[in-house]
Amino acid sequence: MRQSFVAKNPSVLVFLACLGLFTLGVSVLSEGMGIGLISTSFVKTLGKTLCLCLVAIAMDLVWGYAGILSLGHFAFFGLGGYMIGMWLMYARTEGIVAASLSNAEIPPTPDELRSAIANQIFGVVGSSDFPAIWVFAHSLPLQLALVVLVPGLLALVFGWLAFRSRVTGVYLSILTQAMTLALALYLFQNDSGLRGNNGLSGLQNIPGAEGVPQSVISVWFLWASAAALGLGYVIAAFVVSGKFGSVIRGIRDDEARVRFLGYSVEGYKLFVFTLTAVIAGIAGALYYPQAGIINPKEIAPIASIYLAVWVAIGGRGRLYGAVIGAALVSLLSTWFTGGRVPDLPLGFYTVSWVDWWQVLLGLSFVLVTLFAPKGIGGLFDLVAGRRAPDRHGADLGPDPGALREKEAER
Amino acid sequence: MSTLLEVSGVSVSFDGFKAINNLSFEIGPAELRAIIGPNGAGKTTFMDIVTGKTRPDEGDVLWGEKSRSLLKMNESQIAQAGIGRKFQRPTVFEDQSVFDNLLMALKKDRAPWKVLFYRETAEDRARVGELAEEIGLADQIGRKAGELSHGQKQWLEIGMLLAQEPRLLLVDEPAAGMTLAEREHTTDLLKQAARTRAVIVVEHDMEFVRRLDCRVTVLHEGSVLAEGSLDFVTKNQQVIDVYLGR
Numbered sequence A: 001m002r003q004s005f006v007a008k009n010p011s012v013l014v015f016l017a018c019l020g021l022f023t024l025g026v027s028v029l030s031e032g033m034g035i036g037l038i039s040t041s042f043v044k045t046l047g048k049t050l051c052l053c054l055v056a057i058a059m060d061l062v063w064g065y066a067g068i069l070s071l072g073h074f075a076f077f078g079l080g081g082y083m084i085g086m087w088l089m090y091a092r093t094e095g096i097v098a099a100s101l102s103n104a105e106i107p108p109t110p111d112e113l114r115s116a117i118a119n120q121i122f123g124v125v126g127s128s129d130f131p132a133i134w135v136f137a138h139s140l141p142l143q144l145a146l147v148v149l150v151p152g153l154l155a156l157v158f159g160w161l162a163f164r165s166r167v168t169g170v171y172l173s174i175l176t177q178a179m180t181l182a183l184a185l186y187l188f189q190n191d192s193g194l195r196g197n198n199g200l201s202g203l204q205n206i207p208g209a210e211g212v213p214q215s216v217i218s219v220w221f222l223w224a225s226a227a228a229l230g231l232g233y234v235i236a237a238f239v240v241s242g243k244f245g246s247v248i249r250g251i252r253d254d255e256a257r258v259r260f261l262g263y264s265v266e267g268y269k270l271f272v273f274t275l276t277a278v279i280a281g282i283a284g285a286l287y288y289p290q291a292g293i294i295n296p297k298e299i300a301p302i303a304s305i306y307l308a309v310w311v312a313i314g315g316r317g318r319l320y321g322a323v324i325g326a327a328l329v330s331l332l333s334t335w336f337t338g339g340r341v342p343d344l345p346l347g348f349y350t351v352s353w354v355d356w357w358q359v360l361l362g363l364s365f366v367l368v369t370l371f372a373p374k375g376i377g378g379l380f381d382l383v384a385g386r387r388a389p390d391r392h393g394a395d396l397g398p399d400p401g402a403l404r405e406k407e408a409e410r
Numbered sequence B: 001m002s003t004l005l006e007v008s009g010v011s012v013s014f015d016g017f018k019a020i021n022n023l024s025f026e027i028g029p030a031e032l033r034a035i036i037g038p039n040g041a042g043k044t045t046f047m048d049i050v051t052g053k054t055r056p057d058e059g060d061v062l063w064g065e066k067s068r069s070l071l072k073m074n075e076s077q078i079a080q081a082g083i084g085r086k087f088q089r090p091t092v093f094e095d096q097s098v099f100d101n102l103l104m105a106l107k108k109d110r111a112p113w114k115v116l117f118y119r120e121t122a123e124d125r126a127r128v129g130e131l132a133e134e135i136g137l138a139d140q141i142g143r144k145a146g147e148l149s150h151g152q153k154q155w156l157e158i159g160m161l162l163a164q165e166p167r168l169l170l171v172d173e174p175a176a177g178m179t180l181a182e183r184e185h186t187t188d189l190l191k192q193a194a195r196t197r198a199v200i201v202v203e204h205d206m207e208f209v210r211r212l213d214c215r216v217t218v219l220h221e222g223s224v225l226a227e228g229s230l231d232f233v234t235k236n237q238q239v240i241d242v243y244l245g246r
Helices: A010-029 A040-065 A073-101 A110-125 A140-164 A169-188 A214-241 A243-253 A255-260 A265-291 A301-314 A319-337 A353-371 A378-384 B043-051 B075-081 B098-105 B112-116 B122-134 B150-163 B180-193 B206-212 B230-235 B237-244
Strands: B005-014 B017-027 B032-036 B058-063 B083-086 B168-172 B198-202 B215-220 B223-228
Touching: A010 A214, A010 A319, A040 A073, A040 A214, A040 A243, A040 A265, A040 A301, A040 A319, A073 A110, A073 A140, A073 A169, A073 A265, A073 A301, A140 A169, A140 A265, A169 A301, A214 A243, A214 A265, A214 A319, A243 A255, A243 A265, A243 B098, A243 B112, A255 A265, A255 B075, A265 B112, A301 A319, A301 A353, A319 A353, B005 B043, B017 B043, B017 B223, B032 B206, B043 B075, B043 B083, B043 B168, B043 B198, B075 B083, B083 B150, B098 B122, B098 B150, B122 B150, B150 B168, B150 B180, B180 B198, B180 B206, B206 B230, B215 B230, B215 B237, B223 B230, B223 B237, B230 B237
Parallel strands: B032 B198, B032 B215, B083 B168, B168 B198
Antiparallel strands: B005 B017, B005 B058, B215 B223
């Protein structure tokens, strides 16, 4: 009677197959590796979309399964991006500076080299010294470790403080928004050490791969993003499939009951919150090299709200729902805001989609919440004929003469 | 007789209203006890104090052979120490199957890391099967708990309590909203459970208490009014005045 992991989660195999086919298809059609039907910039858009799908999975874990409506997961996403961005910027500037100084008569000392790099990077914010947080920027392995550690530790400390004081529901959502806003405002400052509102740029140039054209690099990143998404999906499915999944869904539905069963609810929430922050950080670290630039605007509170909207539209409480929602809405968003959608003349007013897209998105969010709480993923239930248990209105017992629901609820 | 739970001199007030007033209470390791009392007598607050949901203003709650104080522990630690609680309204996880509900309650390591890598053994399956048999839900084990009838949900919750293997069971109005046949089954379940552990039943319904056939504690305005067999307390003039006379 015991079922294997895959047998219990048939969606994992289907998902991995779809993801594999998609990646293969895009590679074949790309400019860099294939016949050139898909432009490099669109390959990048698709690669970025995969990263957004990954952070949507994280959001679904924390919201759809554990019931914690975090409106701060894009902060972790952005932090992951900043951490990898520091190395990318440092290493590339180092290459440029070293090349220009090598023509000098006296070879530069390491100190001179370092201050020249600092000057190059921080000149824009009127500084020429490396801030303390750049101490590891010369080392790829260390910055990669920070991609995981910085979002993870922030989530751990924040979550510990919030969950320990039993902050739940809308208050927690507000708290996470406040965290995001505080972080964004801090990063906007020039002396935050991360170049203020200029952010980190030129991230699409990968040090050590100067000879490789962007068309090829974009496909590499597509593969890396697809691999991360596949792995993230499997990990998330593993987390929610067993007893752990039972417990966190229990926490979502009735926190007090889980507590009286002897589970330390705070520990579970903290675990899920931190794990998803790490996943979000990794997704961000893959996203921003494809975007080429990261600045504090990316961390603005609205980004995290969009994340919740994607998951709600896709269908929370199921992993593929989050992926569908993120992919669909972010691609549509790119299409609408890219100005390529023809305007809609109404005679008295012309609907320009660049401006009206957000209204459309907001409207569809409201409609989905009201009329299809299971989101797009709910369509799969319609096909499979699954229904949620609902006895409301019926009498309570299997025996005749049982009380009606109204009578029992006192 | 040794005591399993000893509540001594506990008081708690909410906004000046004394919900529990210098309450003392004891129960042995294998005993069935019914607590009755009019609305507002402090029955639910008493349960909240024992399970760690409410902190008393004064007094002490001691547990087990080593007389550990429960006041320094939180809800989940108290539950792990062996106190199980059933709420008045059946609270089962409606979105999950009967099997999953019982499996979650099964006495196992509760640490997140252990639970994450937990995979059920044949032994656990057999234990869940036994429990389902005991509460009369063996045929329903694959169904979602939300599809069960009200009475079946109550049993499932009692089954989840038994799965925790607690040494003390606190049961709040288990018979509310049940048919006669369901009540009889519930009585049997509770009596059987009380052979090996302590069971405290809070109940309004005198007929149900009579069927339990156990010692009764009458609460009134947050303290114990009388204690003894049901016949004994129902003859007590004070009890008649405050409770039965109404």
